[in-house]
Each structure stands twice: as structure tokens, then as C-alpha cells.
Amino acid sequence: MMSNSKVIKCNNCNIVICEVLAYVQNKLDVMDEESLMRLCVTSFSEEEIESAKNLLFDSITTTRRKIARKREGKSQRDLADIITLFKETDPELVPIFVARELHKLPPISFDHLDASKLLKDILLLQNEVKIIKDSYVTNKQLDDLKLHIEQCNYQTLDCTITDLPQNTEKQNVAVTQTLAGCRELSEDTPSLSYAECINRSVALSHTSTHVEAPTAVSTQAQRRRESPERGSILPARSIPQAISGSENVQPDKEKNEWITVQKKKPKYKFAGSKGKAASEVDMKFKAAELNIPLFISRVAKEVTDSDIADYILSKTQTAVTLKKINMQKERNYNAFKIFVPHHKLAMFLDDSLWPEGQLNRSTWVFTPGVHKKPYRKSSKIKQIQLEQDSGKSLHDAELKQSLIDLNRAGAPLIELVFEPDLEDGEEAAALVKELVLIVQRLGACTGRMEEGALRVDANVSIRRPGDPLSTRTEIKNIGSVRGVAGAIRHEIERQQTILDNGGRIINETRAWDATNKVTIPMRDKEVVQDYRYMPEPNLPPLRVNLNTKKDHNDVLSVPLIQDKIPELPEQSRKNLIEQFELRPETAIQLVNEPTLLEYFQCLTSDKARNPTKVANFLINDLTTVLNKRKLDADDSPVTVKQLKELTDMLLSKNINLEICRNVLDELIELSDSDVSPLRLVEEKGWMLTSNEAEITKLCTSVLENNPKLVNQYKNGKTKVFKALLGILSKSNSKIDMSVASKIMEGFLKK
Structure with a gap:
């Protein structure tokens, strides 16, 4: 026997003693993963689960990389890795894990089982058995079929081309x-x-x-x-x-090949450039003013459009246009949409500009690959209500049956209901992402939709401009922020198709099928009376003080609470834009990933590092490498110390972006916090050379071997310069391309 403080393994047989792995290996085939993980997390410590995971990876030969999980939910993700590895590995290659301390193995009670899932599995088995029975033939039918086949063997089939006149x-x-x-x-x-x-x-x-x-x-x-x-x-x-119609015609392959007709979109020569000449007051030729919509609410009924415009003009010396918002329900206040100049947006977002009690809030909407530039959108909160989770319905369209999951019955919930101010799925997804970031900053919950900590139901209705809102449908079963965008996008397209074909939208509840990217009907939508709202006698009325920081026993001071809460995402974005002069889209992406924001703050603590280049490195390079490894930023094994050393080499041009990504890949593969990126670059021979004599020799060789490109450049086709640099980079990727570019350009201009 071989033993240490934690592991006992037999040298003569494939048996290893580990309570956690023995329990998971034994129960994996008889319990669902969610119940098994929940039971293990409550019965074993975080250290025991992590030790079991390390032991399993050491005991099995696998290509799957062991990821060092971090932060909240670490034990659940470690258990998920253990279960995945058990499922992916051939059972013959897995050791037999046994338990020595049997009292550590948790008993399975009815509370640990998902009864609704068991019932659903039973129904599925019954349905499959019925399908199998219907698919089989009787012995008599089988004998008749054999007899028919034997008869066919003695018959001949005479088919000619004349038999096919049709x-x-x-x-x-x-x-x-x-x-x-x-x-x-x-x-x-x-x-x-x-x-x-x-x-x-x-x-x-x-x-x-x-x-x-x-x-x-x-x-x-x-x-x-x-x-x-x-x-x-x-x-x-x-x-x-x-x-x-001749069958003997043999087409000439060379002359009868397909001719591809492709119209290429011409590139706009001046795309992305801006004029820099100062505009004089009396000059007629000037750039158009870009306006951003800003929403204000809780405006007194007697206030007119001109009153607001005059107030803004006196405070900001800026003339704005306003549009009153027609509310679906009558309120004791008005709301307006104000179009403000883009370059003065920060001034209009300052709370000190607006009268006390006036609300104006907006959310940045930006999805890389969907939007070219971020823009702001606001949505008013209609009501906030406290609820208790009553359970979850499971609908099976194939079996035409429904089950109820009561495992979460009684769990407290806070529901936020928003006004219909959003126009597409991306805006709704941005709002949900903002809520996730806020509850994470406040420590209210993890905000993980995939774990059920936050759920979203989307109500969708479409209308033509000027018409009232049409019949709405509610979408449930949305499990991620991107699922919010996809579900709403599909539902809008579905309703548009129905209306275009002369159909009618019915008031119903639909479920989002994330696999097939469609919404499917669940049930007819209940009317308001069917919900049976009732007051909770154990909850006293909540009275708030919006003006002063005086707190009383029965009155909560909102300004006092505001001073105690941590910095919210919007303030973080504003600080990044103003303090580090980052672009709005860069600030949005950093704040949306708390781990990247933490990395950025640590790396920019040294003011010698360029904030823009550090942000681009984190968003583009680090995220790209993590995505290839299918890792989240939360699970990144790269430490802040390693990132500092790596960014310093990149900013000092000792390495280029390609080598930087190679180093990141190596650091993730090794998952060792003691590995030095500088030592790794030196061992691999990846350090860039800035020796001008060596670079000059390489440039000369490239120019001599590509006379055609050189002639094109000298004849005015300067775009081929990038092609020459590309050839130079392929010949030797360890040279400083900024130095090489200057030397190459000098040769071409001679």
C-alpha cells in the first residue's frame, strides 16, 4: 500500500481511497447531476472537493486540462469538472474509488432528489416503451413478409425505356x-x-x-x-x-466551367477619419451635430416643454429639443425625451444639473459585432414587488404533459417590472446585464442566470409608429443574457410575420428553446385578476426619505444609503472615460467583465503603463486566448504579477502581439503562478531583435525577391507596402516591425 496524509492507493490493484470520488462515482448513474452536486457541496468541504479533483486528474490519462477554479461557486464548478471527466473517460481506465470513513458519505433522502425530474424520466420511459411496442411486428406479420419475399424471388421484372412514357x-x-x-x-x-x-x-x-x-x-x-x-x-x-437533349453530348469542361459574377463593395477611402480644422462662428460649412436621447421622468404636470428648455438653456447654454412621452397609464407626473449634443452628454448626466427629485437614468447599449458605437437607453421602473417562489412548471410538448418542481417553493424573490421603453433584444440584454452588475456590486446575489439566481421574463409587443401597443406575449425559460437578446429578436420576427400575413397575435406565454433558437407556446396568458395578488400582513409599509440623510426607526434615508453602497457600474464607466480617457465602448467592455476591470485597475496602478494599450491587451488578446481555451475570465489561471511582467515586455516592444498571445497560451497551459513570462520568453527564444544591421539585411532580401511589388509601389500603388511588411514578418517574426517599417520605407523612397 502507498499512502500519504490524504491519499491511500494500492500498488497491486486499481483501487484508490477517496470519499468524494467514491461517492460521485457510485451515485453518478442513479442521480441527476444537479442533485448530486447540491448534496456534495453541503456534505464535503471546499478543500476535500478540490483535493478529490486533483486526485482524479492525477489518476487518469486525459487530454482535458485541469482548470484551477476561483471565486464564488468554486466547489460547484470543481464538481462539474469531476463529473465531466468521469463521463468522458472509458470506465476501464478509471480507478475504483472506495471510502474508508463511511460516516462522511451523506445519506440520500427525498429532499435531495428532484422528484419532478424522476417523474418526467418515468413518463419518458413509458412513452419509449409504447413506441417500441408500436414499432414491432407480430410473428404472423413476419411470416407473411417472408412468404411475400420468397414469391418475389421467382418473378422477373421486365423494364425498358418504353415503359416510362410519363x-x-x-x-x-x-x-x-x-x-x-x-x-x-x-x-x-x-x-x-x-x-x-x-x-x-x-x-x-x-x-x-x-x-x-x-x-x-x-x-x-x-x-x-x-x-x-x-x-x-x-x-x-x-x-x-x-x-x-442528346445524351452523347460531352460538355467542354474548360469552356463550360462556371463564371462567378461577384460585385465587390468599394472601400471608402476616407472611412474613420475626422476633420481637425477649427470652425469659425460665421462659417456655413460645418459638421452635423450628433444628438443622444436622454429620458427624464417625474416631471410635474404643470411644467411645459418651454419651461424645461428654458431651464436647460440657463444651466448649460445649450438649446435642446424635447418630446413628451405618452404613457400607457395615467400618472400624476409627466416624462420627456430630450435630445442632447453628444459632446455634452457627460454634463447632462451630472445629477447636480437636475432639480431635486427629478429622475434621469440611462443604460449603455453596446454589443461588439452588433453595434458600431455604443448609445444610451433608459427604461423606467414601473414597480418593485416582493414574492415567494411557488415552484417551476416543466412542460413536455412531445408527451403533452406538465410537471411541477417544488424544490424552490418558498424562496424569497424581488421582482422588478419595467415600463415598455425598450425597442429590441439588445437593449433588453443591456438592461439585464446592468442589473446583474449592480446586484453583484451590492452583494445581493451572484446574478448568475444559469444558476437561477436571477431570472428574466420578457414581454414583447410590436406596433407601427403612432399606434398603441398591440397584444403582448410573455417569454419564459430564458437562461442567459444573450438568451434575452435572442428570444426577443425571434419573437419580434415571429409577430411581424404573423401580422404581415394577416394573422392576429394572441395573448399567451411562450418558452424560449435555446437549442433551436425559437419560442414555443406554453399556455394562454392569464389576466391580471387570475394572479390573485394579496397584501402580506407581516410586511409593514416601507417609508423612505428622498431628501435628507436623517434616518428614523420607520423611515429610511435614501441619500444615506447611497453614501454607504459601493461604486456602481455607471460610475465606474464614467471614471474610466474621464480619468483614463478610454473610449465608451472600451469602458463598457471592461465594466461588463469584473475580472478584466480588476486586472485593469491593478495594471494601471503604475502610471507608466498606457491605459488604452493595457485595456486593448485585456479585451483583445487575453480574452481571445481564454475563449480558445473555453475559459471565462473568472477562471483565468494567469496572475496579476504575470500580467504586469507580460504587459511591460509588450509595451517596451521586447515582444509583439503574436508572441504575447503565445506566452499567454503557455501560462494558461502550465497554470503555475511561479512561472515568469520573461524567463519563458528567454527560454523559447521569443525576444524581439532591434538590430538595425540584421533588419536591413532582411529588408534588402525581401525587396530583391519581390521586384514586382517594388515596381508597383514606385508607380504609386502604395498599398503593396503592407504586403511587403507581411512577407518580411513571415520570414522572421522576431524582429521589431516598427524599426523594419522605417527601414523598408527608406529603401523604397530612394
Whole structure:
């Protein structure tokens, strides 16, 4: 026997003593993963679970990398790694884990089981058994089938081409249509070219997709189906061959290849550049003023548009346009949309500008790959209500049955209901993301939608401009922030399709199917009376003081609470933009990932590091490497000390971006906090060289081997300069390209 303080393993057999792994290995086939993880987390310590995970990875030969989990929910994610590794590995290669201290193994009671899931599994098994029974044939049917097959063996089937008159007739129809198309074009429009006639005849014959064409035509049709390019046309010689219907026609491959017609969008030469000349007061030629919508609410009924405009003009010396918002329900206050200049947005977001008690809040909306630039959007909170979770409904459309999960019954909930101020799924996703960040900053909950800490129900209705809101549908079963955007986008498209086809939207509740990216019906929407709202006698009225910091026994001071809470996401974004001069989209991406924001704050504590370059490094390079490894930023094994050393090498141009990503990949692979990036670069020989003599020699070699590109550059085609630098980089990726670019440019200008 081999033993240490934590592990006992037999040298002569494949048996290892570990209570956690023995329990998981034994119960994995009889319990669902969620219940098993919940039971293990409550029965074993965090150290025991982490030690079991390390032991499992050391005991099994696997290509899966061991990830060092961190932060809240560490034990759950470690258990998920253990379960995944057990499932992926051949049981013959897994040791037999046994328990020595049996009292540590938790008993399984009914409270630890998901009764609704068990019932659903039973129903699925019953349904599968019924399908199997319906699929089998009886012995009598099997004997009849055998007899029929034996009879068929003694019969002969005489088939000739003359037995298919119907197909021949269809072939003639197809050929006649093609000929008619050419004849009509040639007679009615004699000025058309032969190629135009051919194109139209192809279009006419292509509409007859239900008829069978002769061999030559079917060959061309097959090429049409296989061609991936849109806008492709058949060559001129293929049409006479198709019309002839001859099976012996062998098309000339070189002349009958597809011709790809592709229209390239011209690049705008001045895209992304801005003018810098100062505009004088009396100058008529000037840039357009970009306005951003800002929403204000709780405006007194007697206040008019001109009163607000005059107030803003006196405070900011800026003339703005206003638009009153028509509320769905009558309120004792008004709301307005104000269009403010983009460059003065920070001034309008300052709370000191607005009268006391006036509300104006907005959320940044920006999704990389969807929006080119971020913009602000606000949504008013209609009400906040306290609830108790009553359970969860599980609907199975295939079995046409519903089950109820009561495991969370009685759990306290806070529900926030927003006004219908948002216009698409991305805006709703941005609002949900902002709420997640706020509750995480406040420590109210983890905000993880996948764990059920925060749930979102989306109500969607569409209307034409000026019309009232139409019938709405509610979407449930949304499990992620991106799921919010996808569910709303699909529901908007679904409702638009129904209305365009003359249909009617019904008031219903639908579920989001994240796998198929569609919403599916669940039930008819209940009316308000069916919810049976009732007051809770154990909850006294909540009275708040919005003006002063005086707190009383029965009155809460909102300004006093505001001073105690930590910095909220909006303030963090504002500080990043003002203090570090970051672009809004960069600040948004940093704040949306708390771990990246923590890295940024640590790296920029040294003012010698450029904040913009540090932010780009974290958002582009670190995130790219983590995504390739399918890791979240929370699970990154790279330490702040390693990032500081790596960014210093990158900013001092000792390494380039390609080498930087290679180093990050190595650090993640090793998952060792003691590894020095500088020592790793030196051992791998990745340090850049700035030796001008060596770089000059390489530049000379590239120019001599590419005389065509050199002549194009000297004839005015300066874009080939990037191509020359690319060739130089491929020949030696360990040179300082900034030095190489200057040397190369100097050679070309001689």
C-alpha cells in the first residue's frame, strides 16, 4: 500500500481511497447531476472537493486540462469538472474509488432528489416503451413478409425505356419551355444580346423544378445546385446542349466551367477619419451635430416643454429639443425625451444639473459585432414587488404533459417590472446585464442566470409608429443574457410575420428553446385578476426619505444609503472615460467583465503603463486566448504579477502581439503562478531583435525577391507596402516591425 496524509492507493490493484470520488462515482448513474452536486457541496468541504479533483486528474490519462477554479461557486464548478471527466473517460481506465470513513458519505433522502425530474424520466420511459411496442411486428406479420419475399424471388421484372412514357412527356415539356423562352426573346426583343437571351432562357427553365430534364439539362441543373456563389450564370455553350437533349453530348469542361459574377463593395477611402480644422462662428460649412436621447421622468404636470428648455438653456447654454412621452397609464407626473449634443452628454448626466427629485437614468447599449458605437437607453421602473417562489412548471410538448418542481417553493424573490421603453433584444440584454452588475456590486446575489439566481421574463409587443401597443406575449425559460437578446429578436420576427400575413397575435406565454433558437407556446396568458395578488400582513409599509440623510426607526434615508453602497457600474464607466480617457465602448467592455476591470485597475496602478494599450491587451488578446481555451475570465489561471511582467515586455516592444498571445497560451497551459513570462520568453527564444544591421539585411532580401511589388509601389500603388511588411514578418517574426517599417520605407523612397 502507498499512502500519504490524504491519499491511500494500492500498488497491486486499481483501487484508490477517496470519499468524494467514491461517492460521485457510485451515485453518478442513479442521480441527476444537479442533485448530486447540491448534496456534495453541503456534505464535503471546499478543500476535500478540490483535493478529490486533483486526485482524479492525477489518476487518469486525459487530454482535458485541469482548470484551477476561483471565486464564488468554486466547489460547484470543481464538481462539474469531476463529473465531466468521469463521463468522458472509458470506465476501464478509471480507478475504483472506495471510502474508508463511511460516516462522511451523506445519506440520500427525498429532499435531495428532484422528484419532478424522476417523474418526467418515468413518463419518458413509458412513452419509449409504447413506441417500441408500436414499432414491432407480430410473428404472423413476419411470416407473411417472408412468404411475400420468397414469391418475389421467382418473378422477373421486365423494364425498358418504353415503359416510362410519363417521364418522356415531362422531358419534352421541359425542353419545350426552354425553346419557347429563347424563341420569345429572339422575336419580341431582337435587340437583346445572345448572352441576355441565354440568361432569360435559363431563368425560365429553372422555374420548372418539378419536371425531369434530359441528361445534359440535369447535369447543368446539378451544377446550379452545387454552385455556392450567388449571381453565377451558365456559359453560352451549355444552353444548346441542354436544348438538344442528346445524351452523347460531352460538355467542354474548360469552356463550360462556371463564371462567378461577384460585385465587390468599394472601400471608402476616407472611412474613420475626422476633420481637425477649427470652425469659425460665421462659417456655413460645418459638421452635423450628433444628438443622444436622454429620458427624464417625474416631471410635474404643470411644467411645459418651454419651461424645461428654458431651464436647460440657463444651466448649460445649450438649446435642446424635447418630446413628451405618452404613457400607457395615467400618472400624476409627466416624462420627456430630450435630445442632447453628444459632446455634452457627460454634463447632462451630472445629477447636480437636475432639480431635486427629478429622475434621469440611462443604460449603455453596446454589443461588439452588433453595434458600431455604443448609445444610451433608459427604461423606467414601473414597480418593485416582493414574492415567494411557488415552484417551476416543466412542460413536455412531445408527451403533452406538465410537471411541477417544488424544490424552490418558498424562496424569497424581488421582482422588478419595467415600463415598455425598450425597442429590441439588445437593449433588453443591456438592461439585464446592468442589473446583474449592480446586484453583484451590492452583494445581493451572484446574478448568475444559469444558476437561477436571477431570472428574466420578457414581454414583447410590436406596433407601427403612432399606434398603441398591440397584444403582448410573455417569454419564459430564458437562461442567459444573450438568451434575452435572442428570444426577443425571434419573437419580434415571429409577430411581424404573423401580422404581415394577416394573422392576429394572441395573448399567451411562450418558452424560449435555446437549442433551436425559437419560442414555443406554453399556455394562454392569464389576466391580471387570475394572479390573485394579496397584501402580506407581516410586511409593514416601507417609508423612505428622498431628501435628507436623517434616518428614523420607520423611515429610511435614501441619500444615506447611497453614501454607504459601493461604486456602481455607471460610475465606474464614467471614471474610466474621464480619468483614463478610454473610449465608451472600451469602458463598457471592461465594466461588463469584473475580472478584466480588476486586472485593469491593478495594471494601471503604475502610471507608466498606457491605459488604452493595457485595456486593448485585456479585451483583445487575453480574452481571445481564454475563449480558445473555453475559459471565462473568472477562471483565468494567469496572475496579476504575470500580467504586469507580460504587459511591460509588450509595451517596451521586447515582444509583439503574436508572441504575447503565445506566452499567454503557455501560462494558461502550465497554470503555475511561479512561472515568469520573461524567463519563458528567454527560454523559447521569443525576444524581439532591434538590430538595425540584421533588419536591413532582411529588408534588402525581401525587396530583391519581390521586384514586382517594388515596381508597383514606385508607380504609386502604395498599398503593396503592407504586403511587403507581411512577407518580411513571415520570414522572421522576431524582429521589431516598427524599426523594419522605417527601414523598408527608406529603401523604397530612394
